[in-house]
Amino acid sequence: AVVSTRVREEPAGGLTLHSSTTVLGENLVGIWPRDSKQFDVNAATVAHGSSVVATGDDFGTVKLFQYPVREKYSKHKKFFGHSAHVVGVRFTYNDKYLVSIGGDDSCVLVWETCP
Numbered sequence: 001a002v003v004s005t006r007v008r009e010e011p012a013g014g015l016t017l018h019s020s021t022t023v024l025g026e027n028l029v030g031i032w033p034r035d036s037k038q039f040d041v042n043a044a045t046v047a048h049g050s051s052v053v054a055t056g057d058d059f060g061t062v063k064l065f066q067y068p069v070r071e072k073y074s075k076h077k078k079f080f081g082h083s084a085h086v087v088g089v090r091f092t093y094n095d096k097y098l099v100s101i102g103g104d105d106s107c108v109l110v111w112e113t114c115p
Helices: 026-031
Strands: 008-012 015-019 041-046 052-057 061-066 077-080 086-091 097-102 108-112
Touching: 026 041, 026 052, 026 061, 052 086, 052 097, 061 086
Parallel strands: 041 086
Antiparallel strands: 008 015, 041 052, 052 061, 061 077, 086 097, 097 108
């Protein structure tokens, strides 16, 4: 499998966002649902503390997994808020918030994380 990772920090309205855009790799095997198609998971980001990974998918769902996610069909928590596919997810620099970006719904949702 080809794995591409891009990491950079960007200022965004006083917040610094961490960017890691890969959805493939041995540490992310478990983010893919059963019977998924190749493109069902659109985005993934690992928290700076490296204990959690968030994903966004074609079903408008944001999911949280324990990281690394090496077992297929790993347990996760689901969060709903988008009415269409999720095209991006990112943790803020301090992992206090997760930002998810919708596709067709054009929404940006900010989720407060629990310590």
